Amino acid sequence: MAGGRRGLVAPQNTFLENIVRRSNVWTLSRRQTDTNFVLGNAQIVDWPIVYSNDGFCKLSGYHRAEVMQKSSTCSFMYGELTDRETMEKVRLTFENYEMNSFEILMYKKNRTPVWFFVKIAPIRNEQEKVVLFLCTFNDITAFKQPIEDDSYKGWGKFARLTRALTSSRGVLQQLQPTVHKGENVHKHSRLTEVLQLGSDILPQYKQETPKTPPHIILHYCAFKTTWDWVILILTFYTAIMVPYNVSFKTKQNNVAWLVVDSVVDVIFLVDIVLNFHTTFVGPAGEVISDPKLIRMNYLKTWFVIDLLSCLPYDVINAFENVDENWDPQDVTQGISSLFSSLKVVRLLRLGRVARKLDHYIEYGAAVLVLLVCVFGLAAHWLACIWYSIGDYEVIDEETNVARKDSWLYMLGETAGTPYRFNATGTGRWEGGPSKDSVYITSLYFTMTSLTSIGFGNISPTTDGEKIFAVAMMMIGSLLYATIFGNVTTIFQQMYANTNRYHEMLNSVRDFLKLYQVPKGLSERVMDYIASTWSMSRGIDTDKVLQICPKDMRADICVHLNRKVFKEHPAFRLASDGCLRALAMEFQTIHCAPGDLIYHAGESVDTLCFVVSGSLEVIQDDEVVAILGKGDVFGDVFWKEVTLAQSCANVRALTYCDLHVIKRDALQKVLEFYTPFSNHFSRNLLLTYNLRKRCFEAKWMLQTAEGCRAETKRSPCCSGRL
Structure with a gap:
């Protein structure tokens, strides 16, 4: 099967995976403790966060669902001691699509003040248009002068000290790379070096074949x-x-x-x-x-x-x-x-x-050749053993007498090269058939024995030869029956799954050709079939589960959905019976790059848990969220009366595994397990709620920019913003 052998190489958008992987490489090379970053949309008003990694969530104390759709300037982490001038510089950096770095005091969710070294870099697509902002955060509180105070009182003194330290850039020397004297560095390259974000760290946000x-x-x-x-x-x-x-x-x-x-x-x-x-x-x-x-x-x-x-x-x-x-x-x-x-x-x-x-x-002729070669190889090995036995027994070492009943001695007499003792004065047995003649004769004997022909012109005579001949006949009967007697059965067994795969491919090709499906869509269909077959190996999971009894089927379903149950705190207090009931209702969906899981306007009747891969949420042709492993999207329909309609498209960027559960099935389980229902409602946070429309389209950004320009000319226009 070509798909299973070659692997999945379809074009996909691996931007998120590249950022995470390359950031981790950068982290390890500089011995930092963690890499913390968020991605913001550069085309929407206030540059909302579309993705935040686990490091940032741990550092800030916020859950990913809590920071999604908030401004990527992280203004929600500002406080009374945050420097206003630095806040304005951050805003201007976003407005001008610039690359810059700042040292700023911000606050965690529990309102603990922390000093961050923030680095901002624009991300471009294949049209060189800035579509995202990458913002990384490094905790530099340890580089600041400690405040000897057990309480949070006396913030005025703390503010004076921290603002005085802000004016000094000396603390950044331990964070920035060393530049040799006399080195001529371009301003943009120097800034990139300071940010530690080179072109290899900033891949483009685009669909491409993995390199x-x-x-x-x-x-x-x-x-x-x-x-x-x-x-x-x-x-x-x-x-x-x-x-x-x-x-x-x-x-x-x-x-x-x-x-x-x-x-x-x-x-x-x-x-x-x-x-x-x-x-x-x-x-x-x-x-x-x-x-x-x-x-x-x-x-x-x-x-x-x-x-x-x-x-x-x-x-x-x-x-x-x-x-x-x-x-x-x-x-x-x-x-x-x-x-x-x-x-x-x-x-x-x-x-x-x-x-x-x-x-x-995959090639019938190659299989047949390999089988014949294996048979010939077995005959060759047995021929070598057959000669070794004859060579060991032809001369009795104790009595120094040749055994005339040995097949080697008789072969020497027949070939005209008999064994002779001390013929040249060496005091040893000499002569005997040549090695070429011995090997050909040995191979002839093993072949005739393995194929059960056995002409008898070469036969075992000594006890050792007879024992070996019996073992060889047993091996030969097995080889002959297995390889030659059941060639058809062997081919059928080897090609059972492959034949089913190719039959399915032929049916799909005929369908696409008959109905003249466009080339792009045809390629997506063929890639989806190849990828799903590689994942499932042609196994029908539902059919296998139907064979098992109900209790065993529930245990298997819990195992198949174990990643969802372990990663999400909403399931921690669920009893075994509740988990088994939920697991029976979950389904696994494998998505190829480019597949649309939800269309705008479609009824949202499914709750989706991302197990692997990444997806993007598109509203008004803008990416408003990038979803990865551990994220949840759909609708909180256990809190709503009406069925929602999706306000955005959800499209797979890479190969994804989703565990989904239908609205009716989830509500049925929640109604039966009331205590779990309350815990589930409180603790399940949707990374993106498809019911809610969060942002307006591009024109709103353009309108806002126009209003800002008008404000500079006429202060009375500031009320529009």
Whole structure:
């Protein structure tokens, strides 16, 4: 399946995720405790807050729902000691779409005074139009002169001291980056440096395809596909040559083989390096291109196995003086044989085939070739073992007598190269068939045995040979029946889900073609099908839940909605029975970028909890809120009599998971569990209420700006504002 293999790469607006991620990178690099910021709409009167992160909420003491739609100048945190001149500078910065920084005294929700270093930066879209303001807050109270007073009395003295400190900018030297003397810095660049907000920290607010870092390789690109096939071929080469070299004791200091094996080892080492820079598909179906996540994923999965399979056993063994006349009494030769046997560890490279099977099974011819190769590989391994048994038993080491009933002895007589004792005065048995003849004969015997043909011209005679032959026949019957006898069944099982997926895709394509659906909408439909299939793997959740009894179904639903119940304080006092009743009514919705969850004027009959992703609320073509993980939107219909109509559009910016509950279902549960109903009504705060219209359109901003300009000329016009 292409969607599951490639991952989700549809264009999306990842502005919010980029701001949070890059701000965290900035934070860690400067050892700050937290990053606190809000986003304000630059196109609406009073620049309302459309998003605030958890750091700002924790710092200010306000809940996110309480600060949403308030002015991003944070005037609601001003107090009697806030400097009026600084307040005016903040307002002018917003009005002029400038980038600036301020040191200002503000108040938390509990009215505790705090000194903030506030940095304001405009955010532009693809048309270079300022659409948002990013305001970051750093608590610099520790840099201020402490006030030795246990109470909040004597504010006049405190005000005089703090205002005196405001005029001095020396405390900011510990917050601002160091600039070397003689460095020529442009004013705008210098200001950006002071704000610690470079172009890499301020992404544009626009729809774009996720970008891959330059040193990261896409796992589905042409280069990686070609490389995977090269690795597959070299893996089979290793699986063939390693058992052959170990069993037939080929000459280890052969320069040609040493060079070839060393080149193969280098290629597999390069593959390890590439795996540290190759994307992978995450659990949510998205393509993971973050280098840190890629490294951690590879280290926790295949790195150790790949490293063990790439150790230079041939190089180590080359330093041993290995001779074809192997003497088991020689300690040096025994160590050499041990190193030679350690090369079997290279067979761990077969794990590379296992992890890539989902790539190969999409092609029927490739599957058939792989099955045949597996069968041939099994015959090859068994042939190597068959020769090792014959080579061990052909000469009785205790009596130094050749066993004439051994298949190797009879093969030597037939081939005209019999075994002879002390033929050249070495005092050892010499002669015997050549290794090429022995290997071909061994492979012929294992093939005939595995396929249950068995002509009998080569047959086991010694006890060891007979035991091995029995085991090989059992293995052969299983392989033959599984691979060749049930090829049709294997294909059907491997392609069951894939066939359903492609049948659905074909039906959708025919539908789109028949009704001439526009290209843009067609692409959205196909992307939605691919993404939902990647998330659900074609599993019908409702059908599975219907199989389970009611009690078990409720437990599963509680587990599926555990993130909602744990993150929102409104559910903390709910009993087990209440949670189970609520969980049974919740539904999970997966949204693709660009999907509209609510249209303006549509009835709001659903309460939505955002579990992952980000969305934007659009009113009069203006973004009035950006919703992320943990936010709630909809309507407080448990407090209202009439059904509300949405005053804005809600559109997904990225891939989102929403847990939703219908109005009637929620009211039914609240009516039954009265104590929980009161707690729920008091503690559930909507991040955005779609019933309420909060702002007017752009023309109101233009009217306000005109009135301000008129006020400067005629003070009597100030009443309009």
